[in-house]
Amino acid sequence: MQARDVGLTQTEYAAICRLMGREPNELELGLFGALWSEHCSYKNSRALLKRLPHEGPYVVAGPGGNAGVVRVSDDWEVAFKIESHNHPSYVEPVQGAATGVGGILRDIIAMGAQPIAVADLLRFGTDSQSVRLRQGVVKGIGQYGNAIGIPTVTGDVAYSETYAQNPLVNVLAVGLRRPEHAMTANTARPGHLLVLVGQRTGRDGIHGASLLASQDFQGSEHDTLRPTVQVGDPFLGKLLMDMTLTAVERGWVAALQDLGAAGLTSAVAELCDSSGVGANLWLDRVPLRQRQLSSYDIMLSETQERMLMAVEPERWPDVRALADHYEILATVIGEVTEGEMIQIWWDSTVQGTVSAHWLVRGCPRRDVSEEWWRALRHRPTEAPPVITTIPSLRALVLDVLAHPDVRDRSFIYQQYDSTIQTRTVWGPDHDVAVLRLHDTRVGLVLSVFGTGQWASLDPYAGAAAAVVLAASRLAALGAEPLGLTDGINAGNPDKEESFRQMASAVAGVQDAAEALRIPVTGGNVSLHNETDGQPIWPTVMIGALGRLDDATKPVPDCVGAQGHTLYLVNPGPLHWGGSVAERVVEGASPYPLGDLGHHQRALEAMTQFVRRGLAQAVRAIGRGGLATALARMLLGAPPSLGMAILLSESTESEKLLRLFNEGPAQWVVAVAPEVVDDAVGYWQAVGIELRYLGEVTQSGRLEVDERVHWTRAELLTAWRQPG
Amino acid sequence: MNIAVVTFPGSNCDDDTVRALHALGASVIRLWYRDRDLGGIDGVILPGGFSYGDYLRGGALAAQAPVMEPLRHAVRERALPVLGICNGFQILTEAKLLPGALRPNRQGTFLSTWQHLRVTRASSLFWGLREGEYLRLPIAHGEGAYYLPPGQLASLFDRGQAWLQYVSFDGQLTAAANPNGSVANLAGVIAGSVAALMPHPERAMDAALGSADGVRLLTAWLEGIRRRSRDASS
Amino acid sequence: MAQFHATVVVTLKPDILDPAGDATAQVLRQMGYLVDDVRMGKHIQLTLEAESVSEAEAAVRQMTESLLANPVMETYTVRVDAS
Amino acid sequence: MAQFHATVVVTLKPDILDPAGDATAQVLRQMGYLVDDVRMGKHIQLTLEAESVSEAEAAVRQMTESLLANPVMETYTVRVDAS
Ligand SMILES: Nc1ncnc2c1ncn2[C@@H]1O[C@H](COP(=O)(O)OP(=O)(O)O)[C@@H](O)[C@H]1O
Numbered sequence A: 001m002q003a004r005d006v007g008l009t010q011t012e013y014a015a016i017c018r019l020m021g022r023e024p025n026e027l028e029l030g031l032f033g034a035l036w037s038e039h040c041s042y043k044n045s046r047a048l049l050k051r052l053p054h055e056g057p058y059v060v061a062g063p064g065g066n067a068g069v070v071r072v073s074d075d076w077e078v079a080f081k082i083e084s085h086n087h088p089s090y091v092e093p094v095q096g097a098a099t100g101v102g103g104i105l106r107d108i109i110a111m112g113a114q115p116i117a118v119a120d121l122l123r124f125g126t127d128s129q130s131v132r133l134r135q136g137v138v139k140g141i142g143q144y145g146n147a148i149g150i151p152t153v154t155g156d157v158a159y160s161e162t163y164a165q166n167p168l169v170n171v172l173a174v175g176l177r178r179p180e181h182a183m184t185a186n187t188a189r190p191g192h193l194l195v196l197v198g199q200r201t202g203r204d205g206i207h208g209a210s211l212l213a214s215q216d217f218q219g220s221e222h223d224t225l226r227p228t229v230q231v232g233d234p235f236l237g238k239l240l241m242d243m244t245l246t247a248v249e250r251g252w253v254a255a256l257q258d259l260g261a262a263g264l265t266s267a268v269a270e271l272c273d274s275s276g277v278g279a280n281l282w283l284d285r286v287p288l289r290q291r292q293l294s295s296y297d298i299m300l301s302e303t304q305e306r307m308l309m310a311v312e313p314e315r316w317p318d319v320r321a322l323a324d325h326y327e328i329l330a331t332v333i334g335e336v337t338e339g340e341m342i343q344i345w346w347d348s349t350v351q352g353t354v355s356a357h358w359l360v361r362g363c364p365r366r367d368v369s370e371e372w373w374r375a376l377r378h379r380p381t382e383a384p385p386v387i388t389t390i391p392s393l394r395a396l397v398l399d400v401l402a403h404p405d406v407r408d409r410s411f412i413y414q415q416y417d418s419t420i421q422t423r424t425v426w427g428p429d430h431d432v433a434v435l436r437l438h439d440t441r442v443g444l445v446l447s448v449f450g451t452g453q454w455a456s457l458d459p460y461a462g463a464a465a466a467v468v469l470a471a472s473r474l475a476a477l478g479a480e481p482l483g484l485t486d487g488i489n490a491g492n493p494d495k496e497e498s499f500r501q502m503a504s505a506v507a508g509v510q511d512a513a514e515a516l517r518i519p520v521t522g523g524n525v526s527l528h529n530e531t532d533g534q535p536i537w538p539t540v541m542i543g544a545l546g547r548l549d550d551a552t553k554p555v556p557d558c559v560g561a562q563g564h565t566l567y568l569v570n571p572g573p574l575h576w577g578g579s580v581a582e583r584v585v586e587g588a589s590p591y592p593l594g595d596l597g598h599h600q601r602a603l604e605a606m607t608q609f610v611r612r613g614l615a616q617a618v619r620a621i622g623r624g625g626l627a628t629a630l631a632r633m634l635l636g637a638p639p640s641l642g643m644a645i646l647l648s649e650s651t652e653s654e655k656l657l658r659l660f661n662e663g664p665a666q667w668v669v670a671v672a673p674e675v676v677d678d679a680v681g682y683w684q685a686v687g688i689e690l691r692y693l694g695e696v697t698q699s700g701r702l703e704v705d706e707r708v709h710w711t712r713a714e715l716l717t718a719w720r721q722p723g
Numbered sequence B: 001m002n003i004a005v006v007t008f009p010g011s012n013c014d015d016d017t018v019r020a021l022h023a024l025g026a027s028v029i030r031l032w033y034r035d036r037d038l039g040g041i042d043g044v045i046l047p048g049g050f051s052y053g054d055y056l057r058g059g060a061l062a063a064q065a066p067v068m069e070p071l072r073h074a075v076r077e078r079a080l081p082v083l084g085i086c087n088g089f090q091i092l093t094e095a096k097l098l099p100g101a102l103r104p105n106r107q108g109t110f111l112s113t114w115q116h117l118r119v120t121r122a123s124s125l126f127w128g129l130r131e132g133e134y135l136r137l138p139i140a141h142g143e144g145a146y147y148l149p150p151g152q153l154a155s156l157f158d159r160g161q162a163w164l165q166y167v168s169f170d171g172q173l174t175a176a177a178n179p180n181g182s183v184a185n186l187a188g189v190i191a192g193s194v195a196a197l198m199p200h201p202e203r204a205m206d207a208a209l210g211s212a213d214g215v216r217l218l219t220a221w222l223e224g225i226r227r228r229s230r231d232a233s234s
Numbered sequence C, D: 001m002a003q004f005h006a007t008v009v010v011t012l013k014p015d016i017l018d019p020a021g022d023a024t025a026q027v028l029r030q031m032g033y034l035v036d037d038v039r040m041g042k043h044i045q046l047t048l049e050a051e052s053v054s055e056a057e058a059a060v061r062q063m064t065e066s067l068l069a070n071p072v073m074e075t076y077t078v079r080v081d082a083s
């Protein structure tokens, strides 16, 4: 076996020999191959990610652990993180997506938190093959989440040819824990037993991290990737989750780590490295599903539904009895030692010896200069595109509503259990999920959004705008932002252009998170999203978490009564770059990001506006622009209501740009007559523009400029396109 | 009065069900699927979830669980009230404690949504829940299409076993209101002291979460048990 | 005791709706295949210990009737081979 | 054109985890049966139109490879009979 068989370069091999002072044997080489893979080592992204802001008033744990953690109240902390399962989902959509959900749930559990919600962020192509992929992915997400009993409460899906050979399946999970049940991997001490809990190890997903997740796809490579398919078992996953969290609650677990990419190797190395200890591993004791697994197979298997615990010897009988109760296997497979060396044994012979530190931190990582990093902000100009042929407004509103990126998603989310665990105040039929914690009025708001078109021409602007949009949906409820998680999906980092795109996206997240003062507590990077040399659009998925003091009565996102006045807060530029409308008329121009400092002030002002109770309804403007926001505010309202909108723009093309631009930090608000003066005064005082849009009527239809109108049925039919 | 909630491996609505019962002031005993002694209980809930991952057929593997033996015995010998919710319904049909079977939804996919229901037949098991009353409850299931072999439907109605039916938002018994292809829009059935439904009353305990109609249904069931044990002791 | 291999095929009774089969048929027709009908059944392979083929077959029939198939809606066939 | 009946049996490759089979085996053992192992596969019955048996068989193989089975984790057998 050679370096390249495990995905390493000659330079990396030389670095390994230097660290070890000798050549690695085959087993050791395999361990390096896995942990020095792009997926595990972040060798191309670490230097960029460290620039993201991590500090904030609510942060309990930032990046570095299995998930970020923020504080919601004195009693509760929340762990949350995003994970990608793109390539596995292309190879086997149902199992690939299902194991993606299982994997991120175990990250949350590894923090000692009970998972309470899942969100899915998906990108697919537009051909018929992509439809089947989507059906499989949705089935897989539902299969796992529904069965293990975690509600899928929100999500995001968009389409483009760019994802046809490389769909994106990112999954975000949220978990709750009591501060006293906090778990980490960095608390293992010499003398602890290493206990492997859960599924027997089999030949699943060997090389998943190094090959499947860290290299581009060549169409024909499917065959050689065969052994990498993992099958998820939510049934066992549920028992493992309950057993693990019970053991944590009883104080029996000294340190905890899930087995994800690179299986046992990664779990043991992370645990040892973060705890500053070494380990003896007794592979002959690992329960196997198949005979004839080699040490190499056992160390690298990505069999799902396994957790690694460090347990004090006195506690082991308790842990074992608990596992027996749940009828899952718990086996002592090693012990924690002094130092940093991991010794791998089979019976009484040593199979390999490596330092946890080399495995986790030794990989040569790419760095970038400050100058290069700063230069990423030089971007395409934002000069508005000229609309040459003016489309019909009547048709365009319906076309945008019917666009796959905008239309009703119930055909997806109705396949997900969204009400289990009884916290769901707002589920997937809203722009954000609102979850109320049990026995209190306090709640969480989960807002997820990913780029597509927005980042296609300008990844920096698209990524920054995704952060602003996710946050503007928190502001629409007056929620306090707690933290962000980001999923970066991009092409092959060895290609300069793909690397620059990825870096620009990270820079966009950084600048927006800093401007908005919301810390990034964790995330994921998935590179090599290329098939046959064709990279995807750099795509950034954002999850923003907020707190509501009273989650039982969120401010409605639909209009509620005749006579309310509609306003547009912080009108965006007359520029529809990156918008759905632009795609409908087959244009493509860069996204108009504008000034992040200004957006921050608008967000802050909106948050306070809502908290003062001045808004009867609010909706943040996103995909599909103002027109879509208005239509959605009407479609969810009592059927008798209508809207009469008067646009202040004078020309036809300006009116179109007003209705369809997707510029960041804009909202539609409905204000009751008795507080109109207060509202107008408020926005004047904070110096953010409030523009009159019109009135809520009893007409049952949407009217613009007393000239064009759409019945409710027309809007609904357009929006409710089947799949 | 003690109500037992049985947890099978893979049950995932057991905690929600216990929380709902606590909210109604009931005292709850938790049973594990291997328990062979029910203890002194006045009623049992088989909660929703994916017992054994719904592998083979929903409820089939759990129907063989050790706890089902004393349960069957208690139903036969002392007409112990049993309420199956979702997966609990599937387990009860697989265990032959209820007639019929639950088949994969007509559309072939899992379905999670809110449904309106009508009480087709009042029952002493649910004290105060009147015939013709409406409820709004969430459903979340992949195998919820109630099936009866040909010729058995009429007798189900004749015997008063057809308990709950899916209706439209304005209370009509229409084909369009049937979410999953259940025969005669049936969402819940009763046989003797055993009742079951596919919707989740334990998730509808608070208007802030969409509906508090679960309170009515579960209160009626608890009240039925209370009156029954009072009558028995008087 | 010897080891036996058994195959149990469980199929839906003919008049029962088969959504999975219907959905598959529809996709196959979309893909251009001239498919009239698809029915999805289960193919269950077991290995078990028994004294003889006939004992093994009796055991498998029993398992099938009590668990592997639901007689309300399914029928089945059983085949047992010596290992 | 004539009608043909085909049966496709799709089984998981030996190394692939079969949670449904494992759970079923566990319950069968709990019921007292001496079961070593259970594997769950699909038994798919199709009726289709074709000019000849060989054409029908070719079509069924194609459908299986592109839709009914995922070659990454499953293997299959096909049998075609004239109606
Ligand atoms: N895009 C990102 N932004 C912020 N943090 C990140 C990002 N990508 C990865 N991280 C952090 O790096 C650490 C390692 O991530 P990862 O290897 O994905 O963990 P795991 O293997 O547990 O899924 C985590 O703490 C994660 O939150």
Ligand SMILES: [Mg+2]
Pocket: A066, A107, A110, A258, A260
């Ligand atoms: Mg992890």
